Amino acid sequence: MAKPLLAHTIAAPAFFGLNTQESGVTLQEGFALAANNCVIDKQGRLSSRKGWSTTSNKLDTVVDDNVGLNLLGLSNFKDITGTDTVLSWNATKFFKGTTELVTLTPTTADTIAAGNWQTATLNDHHYFFQRGYLPLVYTNETTADTFESVSVHTGTTTGSQAANTVLAAYGRLWTADTTANKTTVWFSDVLDGTDWSTGTAGSIDISSVLTQGMDEIVALGAHNGNLIIFCKDNIIVYGDGDNFQAGMTTSSLTLVEVIEGVGCVARDSVQNTGEDILFLSNTGVRSLNRVVQEKSLPMRDISKNVRDDIIEAISYETLANVKSLYSPSNAFYLLTFPETQQTFCFDTRSSMEDGSFRATLWPVILIKGFLAKDRQVYLAMPDGVAEYKGYTDNGSSYEMSYYSSYFDLGAPNTNKILKKIVATTVGISGQNFTLKLGYEYNATYFNSTITLDEGTVYEYGVGEYGEAEYTGSVLVNKQTSPAQGSGDVLQVGFTSEINGSSLSLQKLSIYAKQGKVL
Numbered sequence: 001m002a003k004p005l006l007a008h009t010i011a012a013p014a015f016f017g018l019n020t021q022e023s024g025v026t027l028q029e030g031f032a033l034a035a036n037n038c039v040i041d042k043q044g045r046l047s048s049r050k051g052w053s054t055t056s057n058k059l060d061t062v063v064d065d066n067v068g069l070n071l072l073g074l075s076n077f078k079d080i081t082g083t084d085t086v087l088s089w090n091a092t093k094f095f096k097g098t099t100e101l102v103t104l105t106p107t108t109a110d111t112i113a114a115g116n117w118q119t120a121t122l123n124d125h126h127y128f129f130q131r132g133y134l135p136l137v138y139t140n141e142t143t144a145d146t147f148e149s150v151s152v153h154t155g156t157t158t159g160s161q162a163a164n165t166v167l168a169a170y171g172r173l174w175t176a177d178t179t180a181n182k183t184t185v186w187f188s189d190v191l192d193g194t195d196w197s198t199g200t201a202g203s204i205d206i207s208s209v210l211t212q213g214m215d216e217i218v219a220l221g222a223h224n225g226n227l228i229i230f231c232k233d234n235i236i237v238y239g240d241g242d243n244f245q246a247g248m249t250t251s252s253l254t255l256v257e258v259i260e261g262v263g264c265v266a267r268d269s270v271q272n273t274g275e276d277i278l279f280l281s282n283t284g285v286r287s288l289n290r291v292v293q294e295k296s297l298p299m300r301d302i303s304k305n306v307r308d309d310i311i312e313a314i315s316y317e318t319l320a321n322v323k324s325l326y327s328p329s330n331a332f333y334l335l336t337f338p339e340t341q342q343t344f345c346f347d348t349r350s351s352m353e354d355g356s357f358r359a360t361l362w363p364v365i366l367i368k369g370f371l372a373k374d375r376q377v378y379l380a381m382p383d384g385v386a387e388y389k390g391y392t393d394n395g396s397s398y399e400m401s402y403y404s405s406y407f408d409l410g411a412p413n414t415n416k417i418l419k420k421i422v423a424t425t426v427g428i429s430g431q432n433f434t435l436k437l438g439y440e441y442n443a444t445y446f447n448s449t450i451t452l453d454e455g456t457v458y459e460y461g462v463g464e465y466g467e468a469e470y471t472g473s474v475l476v477n478k479q480t481s482p483a484q485g486s487g488d489v490l491q492v493g494f495t496s497e498i499n500g501s502s503l504s505l506q507k508l509s510i511y512a513k514q515g516k517v518l
Helices: 304-316
Strands: 006-011 031-036 038-040 046-048 052-054 073-078 084-089 094-096 100-104 118-122 125-129 136-139 146-149 165-169 172-176 184-187 202-205 217-223 226-231 234-239 254-260 277-281 284-288 299-301 323-327 332-337 342-347 358-363 369-373 376-381 384-388 398-404 414-428 432-439 446-451 473-479 490-498 504-517
Touching: 038 342, 038 358, 038 398, 052 376, 073 118, 073 369, 073 376, 084 369, 118 165, 118 172, 125 165, 165 217, 172 217, 184 217, 217 277, 277 323, 284 304, 304 332, 304 342, 304 358, 323 369, 414 432, 414 490, 490 504
Parallel strands: 031 358
Antiparallel strands: 006 504, 031 398, 038 046, 046 504, 052 384, 073 084, 084 094, 094 100, 118 125, 125 136, 136 146, 165 172, 172 184, 184 202, 217 226, 226 234, 234 254, 277 284, 284 299, 323 332, 332 342, 342 358, 369 376, 376 384, 398 490, 414 473, 414 504, 432 446, 432 490
């Protein structure tokens, strides 16, 4: 007597994101063991990420393209009139613009040989800070760009005393982490980032509030009317007791809380989302989420499902090179490790029950800096400024891949012989993808390559509602031929070369015949 087919459907594959932390044997099917070059889109589908395209096609002093430009950072200066100026830099030079890069030469006594700048805008001036160099200030108040060094901190006359981190908040600049002093936060006078010795300028020495030995300040943040001081192993919170005023009264600053045992290890990993602050600790990406009712600052590990991968990436990286981005329009937090060319993408639309964020990985992509401006994302790339758009990497294809967890089709004690796999995808006619099937935790897969043909076109696929992810797209069910082999557990893979068009994986249905009882 013939046995009925076993049927199993993975709806919204990788809806929970990448999980390399738990055992693949017991992993819930909503997780993925691999999710490369993907994002979780607003419909909850696993979709190909956008690509990048170099927009700065020439330099004002160079005739050919910008090969070897090696940009290390980006920032946006919005002046008092609302005009945006995108600024970028490498180890020795500064530029402005996103198409034709114009070289800017700051007036400074320092010979600049490093490009680890952090920027902040205060009162129509854009400031650049980096340890070992006098800070720079850029303004376009006149017809010509003004870019020069400024002296900061009382008695400072040499670049060796310049701070490494800067924050513009509550009407003043806050800086910390000089070569000689790792435990003091300096703050400027109100609305004057060049005055550090008169008016209400001053400093905070945190050494007296640390309870478990000394620590070093890495970064600064502002949240819920408080000043957040990120050290390597502690987080210190100061406030003035009045969250309803326009500024912060520095004369009444008081210690709110010291969070011990967790800190920030990379200055440029700190991103304020408006409701939270995300940052990289030595145990993964953390969330600083204030619960006002409890008057406490609980910590959430948002990289819980890829924690060991993050920790391994930290061990290989020069932490000053770690960069991050929060993009409200894309609803993701990106964290890139240039040494291993890995960028982790965390979906910020909502957190899972354990407080973690759904993660995917963008491998083999070298990004040195980020900028979110309006609804656009810009990248600092070796050959210039690039924009996150389209579905090629500067004209080259890239591979999107997904591998499910292992599952037994609800019959753990029998062998299964696959009869068919049905993939429901959203893409453009003519796109190819490959379905893979593996048995028994074996890395050898049976492959079946499929080409999307014409299917049901979305109602809003063309015309005024033709958004990029839907334009010309088709929803198609495609079926593979049976693969040879059998086993008690199965794993499904999905790969595609993305070359100009997006592709989303909506559902996978697996049908298998029951074999012998184990």
